[in-house]
Amino acid sequence: MSHPAMTAVMGAVFNLNHPAHVVHWHFIKLPLANVLVIASMLVVFAIALFVPFPGAARRAAARRGGGAP
Amino acid sequence: MSGAHESSWTVKVREKAVAALPPEKLLPDGQPTYVASWIYMFGVASIAALVVIITSGTILALKGPAWWHYTGIGHFFNSIHMWAVELFFFAMVVHLWGKYWMAAWRGGRTRVWITGAITFLVAVPTALTGYVSQQNFDAQWISTQAKDGLNSVGVGAFFNVTNFGQMYSYHVLLLPIAVVVLVSAHVLLVRRHGVVPPIELKARLVSASAGEAQAPPTPPPATVGAGS
Amino acid sequence: MSLLHPKDDTKPWMGAYQPYDLVKEACIAVGVIALLAILLAVLFSSPDEKPSTVAQWARQLPANFVETAATELDGTSGTATYGPPYNHNGEGQHAAFIYLQKWLGVSHPINTADDYVIGPLRTVPNDPTLQAALAEYQAAPQKTQKAWGEAYATPLEEDAQAEEEGKPLPKTVSIDPHTGMVSVQATGTGPVPVMMTSLLSLARSGGLDGSLLTSKQFFQTDYTNPLLFMADGGLLDQRAEEQHLGGDEWGMMNETGSYPGQAWLWLYALWYQIEPFKNSENADILVMLVMGVLSLAFISIPFIPGVRDLPRKIPIYKLIWREHYAAPASPPPAPPRPQAVPDPRS
Numbered sequence: 001m002s003h004p005a006m007t008a009v010m011g012a013v014f015n016l017n018h019p020a021h022v023v024h025w026h027f028i029k030l031p032l033a034n035v036l037v038i039a040s041m042l043v044v045f046a047i048a049l050f051v052p053f054p055g056a057a058r059r060a061a062a063r064r065g066g067g068a069p
Numbered sequence: 070m071s072g073a074h075e076s077s078w079t080v081k082v083r084e085k086a087v088a089a090l091p092p093e094k095l096l097p098d099g100q101p102t103y104v105a106s107w108i109y110m111f112g113v114a115s116i117a118a119l120v121v122i123i124t125s126g127t128i129l130a131l132k133g134p135a136w137w138h139y140t141g142i143g144h145f146f147n148s149i150h151m152w153a154v155e156l157f158f159f160a161m162v163v164h165l166w167g168k169y170w171m172a173a174w175r176g177g178r179t180r181v182w183i184t185g186a187i188t189f190l191v192a193v194p195t196a197l198t199g200y201v202s203q204q205n206f207d208a209q210w211i212s213t214q215a216k217d218g219l220n221s222v223g224v225g226a227f228f229n230v231t232n233f234g235q236m237y238s239y240h241v242l243l244l245p246i247a248v249v250v251l252v253s254a255h256v257l258l259v260r261r262h263g264v265v266p267p268i269e270l271k272a273r274l275v276s277a278s279a280g281e282a283q284a285p286p287t288p289p290p291a292t293v294g295a296g297s
Numbered sequence: 298m299s300l301l302h303p304k305d306d307t308k309p310w311m312g313a314y315q316p317y318d319l320v321k322e323a324c325i326a327v328g329v330i331a332l333l334a335i336l337l338a339v340l341f342s343s344p345d346e347k348p349s350t351v352a353q354w355a356r357q358l359p360a361n362f363v364e365t366a367a368t369e370l371d372g373t374s375g376t377a378t379y380g381p382p383y384n385h386n387g388e389g390q391h392a393a394f395i396y397l398q399k400w401l402g403v404s405h406p407i408n409t410a411d412d413y414v415i416g417p418l419r420t421v422p423n424d425p426t427l428q429a430a431l432a433e434y435q436a437a438p439q440k441t442q443k444a445w446g447e448a449y450a451t452p453l454e455e456d457a458q459a460e461e462e463g464k465p466l467p468k469t470v471s472i473d474p475h476t477g478m479v480s481v482q483a484t485g486t487g488p489v490p491v492m493m494t495s496l497l498s499l500a501r502s503g504g505l506d507g508s509l510l511t512s513k514q515f516f517q518t519d520y521t522n523p524l525l526f527m528a529d530g531g532l533l534d535q536r537a538e539e540q541h542l543g544g545d546e547w548g549m550m551n552e553t554g555s556y557p558g559q560a561w562l563w564l565y566a567l568w569y570q571i572e573p574f575k576n577s578e579n580a581d582i583l584v585m586l587v588m589g590v591l592s593l594a595f596i597s598i599p600f601i602p603g604v605r606d607l608p609r610k611i612p613i614y615k616l617i618w619r620e621h622y623a624a625p626a627s628p629p630p631a632p633p634r635p636q637a638v639p640d641p642r643s
Contacts, residue, residue, distance in 0.1 A: 012148075012342030014557040020541050027570050029546050033557040037155065045163050049616045050106040055315065056620060059102040062315040063624055099314035101623040110326070117326035121334050125346030138345060147345075148338035156330055159563045170613040175601035176307030186596040196559060206346035207553050210537050212520075213528035214549065221390040221581035222589075226382040231525065234518025266310045267618040268609060281343075 095260055103267050111164035112259075116252065118157035123245065125150040130241050136205060154196060161189060164254050173265045181262065184255040191247050198240035212236075346540075346552045351509065351523055352530040355500035359472055362500060363479045363493050364453035365530040369409040369490070370507025374523045377409040383525070384408065397582065405521060413526050418495055419506040427495045430488035437487070445487035452483050452586060455529075539565040544569050564588070 020031035030038075128146050129137060137143035165185065174182040201212040212230040219225040229235055355362045360538070368374035372386065380387030382404040389398030421427055434442060452469035459466050469482045478494060499505045509523040514517035527533050534543075542548040546564040567585045568574045577583060598604055608614060615622065 013340045017344060017346075018554075018555060019539055020551070020555045022546070023539055029541075030542060031551055031555065031558070033448070033552070034550055035553055036540045037159070037557045037560045038563070040157055041162055045108075045166055046161075048111070048163065048167070049613065051107055053105045053107055053109075053620075056105070059105060059313075059315050059620065062102050063313045065313070065559055094320060098319070098548050099318060100317040100622070102313045103310075104315075104317075105620045106617045108617055112321055113326045114330060116323070117330035118334075119562055120327050121331050122388055123330075125334075133616075144342065144430050145338055148341070148343040151343040152333040152337035153330070155557055156334060162561065167617070168613070169598070170608050171617060172605065172608040172614070174605070175305050176309070179599045182599050186598070190592055190596070190631065193561065193566055196561075200559070203345075204348065206348050206536060207344065208535075209348050209524060209527070210533060210542055211549075213524055213533060214544070218581045220379075220382060221398055221579070222585045223381075223397035225398075226401035226404040229382075229405060229519070229521060231521040232519040237518075263310060265453050266307055267621050268614050270622060271305065282553075 089261055090257065095257075097260075100289060104264055108167035109165075109264075111160045111167060113166055114160040115157060116256070118153050118253065119248070121153040122150060122157055126155060126241070126245070134202060134237060138204070150257075153197070158192070158196075161192070165189065171265060172268060175265055175268075176262065176275070178258070178262050179264055181255060181258045184190060184251055184258060188248060188251040191244065191251060195240065195244040195248055197230075198236045198244060202233060202237045202240050204233065204263055208233075298472070307393035336426070339628055341556070344552060344556050346536075346553045349527060349532050349536065351500050351506045351527060352503040352529060354360050354479060354530055355501070355505070358531055358535075359479050359497060359501075360453060360456060360470055363459060363481075363497055366493055366496050367450040367453065368413075368445055369413040369526065369529065371443055371450065372410060373446075373450075374409055374529045376407060376529050390579040392579060392582045392586055395582070395586075398565060407522065407525065409526075412512070412522055413509070414492065414496060416498060417505055417511055418492060420504075420508055421495060421499060424495065426491060430495075433488045434492065441487070444485065445489045447479055448483050448485040449489040449493065452481050467522040469587065502631060564591070 018035075020033060023030050023032055023035045125146050129143070129150060132143060137147040168182070168185065197211070197215065201208050203213065215230045216225055219228060219230060227241075351362075365374060369377060372378070376383060378387045380389035381398050381402055382516050384407060386405060388396060415431060418427060418431055434445075437445075450639070452467065453597045455467055457469040471482075472478070473480070477497075479497060481490060481493075496505070499508070506523060509526060510520065511517050511615045512522070537543055537548065540551070542553070547563075547570065550558050550560060550562045550566045551567075565584065565588055568587060569580060574580045574583055592603075594601060
């Protein structure tokens with residue numbers, strides 16, 4: 001286990017230096033942190049696909065004007 | 070000077086480079102109007118993470134591999150380095166998913182896909198060499214386990230994960246150079262070929278070809294494809 | 298059209314362009330990612346579990362240390378029988394007729410008896426009993442050495458197995474609670490008990506850590522010897538199990554503590570959880586070959602029929618380019634942009 005002084009030195013807001021909580025699902029056994037990372041990737045991918053990208057008016061104007069700026 | 074001009078290697082290289090990537094293609098100030106999704110941000114996010122990795126890694130290298138174990142500021146830079154690596158792989162994977170579902174290898178962009186895929190595959194051992202260079206329990210465990218996989222295919226004969234000196238050299242110099250070279254080739258190819266156009270829907274192709282019959286085709290402008 | 302070059306109706310873009318500041322975007326991205334990395338570092342820091350030493354191993358698990366040392370001496374340990382790249386005492390793993398481990402040969406020779414036991418013991422000064430035991434061991438024929446080693450190791454192995462299975466421990470192995478020294482009741486062990494007791498003392502003092510590392514030269518960065526010796530024993534395994542780093546728990550993806558690890562190794566870790574890899578003696582080479590093939594396939598996606606066509610069949614692209622599709626189908630042709638390339642000769 002890590003030296004108690006290390007926690008003070010690191011100064012983290014949240015101390016993650018304890019054995020991981022493991023998520024069991026069929027033959028899959030993953031620590032919660034990895035599950036959250038993978039889940040975040042999927043969520044962020046979905047958000048990137050669905051959330052509108054700013055600048056639609058500028059692009060529409062470019063299309064109407066036609067050609068390179 | 071003009072006599073030696075035709076045989077000058079310098080002139081040949083320069084002319085080839087400028088022909089492939091004129092300045093307005095290398096650093097364009099416009100991008101096609103179809104670049105209109107947040108998914109395009111993950112390529113530049115990957116590069117940004119790589120910049121943070123290299124910057125924090127440089128500071129760790131300047132102070133030597135033991136520094137982060139016994140100073141708070143050293144540990145802080147190690148933390149930045151570690152989280153930047155997580156962000157790098159995060160962004161790279163989301164970027165890869167986006168590019169796959171766009172079939173971004175179309176239109177002569179096979180090499181863009183290939184360089185990107187190889188970058189990912191080279192980033193994995195770059196991270197591994199970092200993990201086994203930590204000089205802590207994690208490094209002990211990862212190196213004694215990873216050696217079996219590498220030994221089984223004979224790679225362990227010349228790439229010894231339990232040899233800290235070798236692994237540190239690979240991690241700090243050799244593999245980052247490989248990653249930077251691959252990423253540069255990848256980005257320059259995107260600049261050259263432009264961001265891949267949308268997959269055209271059949272209905273749009275039919276109406277477009279009806280419109281095209283009236284006007285003669287004009288060559289495309291200097292490709293100002295941008296975004297990522 | 299061919300298998301390798303599919304029909305590709307992608308034409309160069311001849312439509313409209315929007316203004317775009319590439320350098321500003323890159324700077325903003327670096328700023329955002331840097332801030333995010335700093336925020337995560339402030340919130341969660343990073344793990345740094347102190348490394349194990351041979352001295353700690355000898356103090357915390359003395360019976361396990363001595364058992365492992367005995368197997369290093371008689372050549373039955375994991376490292377002793379590993380094969381290339383450490384020695385020729387095994388063929389290593391193979392897949393059908395592919396013996397890559399054997400073919401690449403021994404590049405980092407380790408003789409476990411000499412490097413882990415006899416060599417370090419020779420450096421112990423002022424111990425005539427030990428030096429006599431060493432001389433007796435080295436003068437004996439190999440068959441006798443093996444018999445001594447087995448006689449000494451067997452009670453230790455039985456003790457370890459009984460402890461693992463939760464059965465009553467045989468009384469042949471005892472550990473002095475004050476000195477931490479291990480006593481093994483067995484006959485026909487020759488000079489081995491003296492050697493093992495001395496090695497345990499040397500290890501507990503920290504001398505074995507140094508001896509294993511710097512035996513060949515003063516400046517050393519290769520930790521192979523001490524690491525492989527410790528990996529043959531139980532301390533690293535015990536710590537790894539506490540942290541869920543074992544192979545049967547997708548360990549190669551994991552980090553110590555509750556930190557995220559190498560999630561990108563998910564597919565590599567997956568194969569070890571399923572048959573036929575799970576219980577195979579050649580699991581490592583089989584998994585590496587599968588991952589090698591899949592990696593080549595990943596690089597070659599543009600050439601693989603079916604895989605390269607999936608994006609068209611599952612139209613996620615319609616989400617990405619929905620604004621483009623909603624716009625008029627045939628944008629006016631763009632006027633040619635004047636070529637502003639300077640004359641390189643001026």
